[in-house]
Amino acid sequence: MPGHSAGSPAYDGSPKDGDLDDIAIGLGSPVVAPLSQAYIPDHLKLNTSSHYNLNDSSPSTPTPFSDRSFSLDTEKERDGSTKQERVILRIGAGYLVYFLCGWGDGVTATVLPYFMEEFKVTFVTGSLLYAASTVGFIVGTLILERLLQQMGRISWSKLLRWLPICSRPESHQDHIPTPYSPVRARHISIAISSIIFSMFFVIMGSSKGYTALFIAYMIAAFARSILTGSLNPYFSSIGAKHIGYAFSCWSFGGVVAPLICQFIIAKGVHWPYFYYGSLVPCGLSIALLSAVFIPTRQELALERRTSIVDSVSSCSTSVVLKGDNEKSYPLPKPTNIKPENKLKLVLAHPFQWTISIFAGAYFGTETTSQGFIVSYLLRTRNSNPATAGYVPSGFFAGIMIGRIVWGYITQANADISFLHALVFVALAMQLVIWFVDIVPVNAVALVIIGLVFGPMFPASMNMANDIIPADQRLISMAIVSAGSSLGCAIFPFATGVILNSKGLHTLPYCNVALTGALLIFWACLPSAPPQLGVSRWLSRKQQ
Template identity: 20%
Template sequence: MRGEAVDNSNDFTFQFITKIVAAGFSFFFAGTNDGCLGSLTPYILRTYGVGTQHIALIYASTFCGWVLAAATNSHLGRYLDLGAILLIGAVLQLTSHLLRFWTPPFGLYVITFLIQAAGMAYQDSHSNTFVASIKGAHRWLGFIHAMYALGCLVSPFVATAIASKVGDRWPLFYLFLVGIGVVNIAAVLVAFRDRLKLKAGTESIEDTMSRSKNASKDFVETLKSPPVYLLSLFYFFMLGVGITAGGWVVEYLVTVRDGKLPDVGYVPAGLWGGIFLGRVLLAEPTHRFGERKMTMVYCILILAFQLVFWLVPNLVGSAVAICFLGFFFGPMFATGMSIGSKLFDKRIQPTALGFVFVLAQAGGSLFPALTGIIASKAGVKAMQPILVVLIAAMGFAWVLVPKVPRRDE
């Protein structure tokens, strides 16, 4: 994705708007998938008769999907144009939801998360890189990542409403995601119809080998770049915080705070609602007052509200604290992507940002999985000290991220 038709233009043409909207909708779709797991976890445990340690398999499967995408991303980018890659990602995500709604065996249900994650990795990492290449990218990145949070906000409401009504038939919720997946494919077909093609028609064997060699070279160069690892470390802990909190908060409130499942099933919506508002309202102040300084302030505030969530044993207080935690958590993802787009060379930017996404998902898979394994022995209350350590590590990792040599705009 080194040259987009609208990369360096601020003209609000119909083509420009449809591409931004389609990119935003792909993140909304991803959010509806990620946002529902916390609300559905208690139902998964009870329907399939598994323990919290088995939920770790879902996060491991998700991580494997991101690894698969990372290993193939640079090669796909050499042969397929942007629209074609986005379409592959959209189709894979729809396929995963089609395999879920009829209450499949637990093993197949777990595998669908690998398929879904690979599709999300293809579509969202390339959508992100496309948007990052546009002038004034911090605003558009704020928009598409706010759309992800909006999806995460909507999803728990729908999931809890359906699951509380149909009981063991809760997988019917995934029909909702099937519908969104169809719209997602339609959006790609319309917005990126000019990019639904191979990058080359007829080429020699030498050209094919050269493309493969260049793809491998980009990947190796990415692996040799220290900023890639340092920014990835921040995302590793950051997604660990967000997904661990969102994934286990309902089970925590049910088992530790004695909440009623139909009521506390909506609490993740408070977290994601806070993230959505944070991404909408804090994007511009973060950019204006300094991304590095403001992000560190957010880390401190997140830690403060996490301590309130842990130490104040009140359901209402917990819900309010988790909402404010999400609010200050909100702008950090887009801020990191904005900095990454300036730190990485344009030639390796798609591969580098894809690599960051994968290591981020490693944290988003590893720490919720570890929480489940530890919870099977020590109880879900172990989530709280785990979150405190992760937030502290996130702040430390941010200090290590290199400064951008010069500030655009």
């Protein structure tokens, strides 16, 4: 047999005379090989003595390929019951990059008046920056699955061979295809996308004109789609509360960035230097993400074991033990070797479309509520230019607090039906901004709107996780995030067109209409995860 080396035993025990002559494994046509010549690589050897005994002729004896003998430990690890390594470090690095995402998002409302003055930007062209984010996010979402498939097959040893300090002679190992590794794909995609995200701050700091701003927002959204698509499933795997906490860090970045930006602008510093200074935490984030998400030995060993089980369960239908009493032992049914298109599977779920549309409506309402508020206060409320830029920080502070509280509620498994009432509060606060002509009151109302808006997106993500199968959650979360990005483009653009033609005083009209539509849409969603077999939210395959 090719690859066989002397002294490589196929089985620990010695077969007795008259027992087993050979083993035939059915793959359409039987292939018979003497047991003494079988070669098993060391990394594929299993300790079989505790599971079965080939010398036992009773029909109830388990076979080497029975589900029971292979899958007990592996299924436990697939369900996430094994201890994950570097959890605290990975959570911290993930929280930091979410903070930076909010940092870049939250400062837009503060610097938008300076964009309009320096680059002659109107409300319509200003709202196109959100459209650029949508384009980048959707492109990233569409290629996410394919990108991860390619990233998971990259071998660092093969790549480093081309560096002068790591060069070595080419061997036959370099021509062997690298098997796919999900943890390797996660590590490489997070590291590369964090580097791409830092380019956003470089381009913004260069202040080369409106075209550069448009490209920068597109690049940032593309990088965020890869980052969130890789990190959201990880946060979900270690606890649903971490999704709420991660997005609260996102909001915290939106709180801090406008404060710092407004402070340095008030001191006479030109706004591009804010973006250049942001490269410092970006560099720290790149270093942490690249270090802590390196696959561990335990993760790689689990992948190898899972690969063995999947390959065994998909290769054959029976084992024929040939001897004096010939017996046939059934194997697990063969599975389709061709991988399914998970994007198509996710899009087949009715609930996926519903939650994605809701995410778009929510983020569109959130963006219009705070995106134009500084310009609105300056022109219609005659606010102080030195303090108006702080108002978006209050909005994001409210969102941050709301998401932290939501993380606690998720951990306590509390009833989430109260979220329906929170949308009524948001609608009431939009009416306060409309009818009360007092800047401090408007600012407090905006903070309350952020407070009640905070839990909505994490709640929708958790609900999607409860319904979508585990192997499809990465793509599902990416689609929900893409839907939210699409809403961030459509609604602010429509609002910008209205403001450009009718005047800035019409902003509260748009916000009240959007919040009212969001209230109706949220009331149509289930307040608890749908039940199998009885829910209209699940597809037939899920039922």
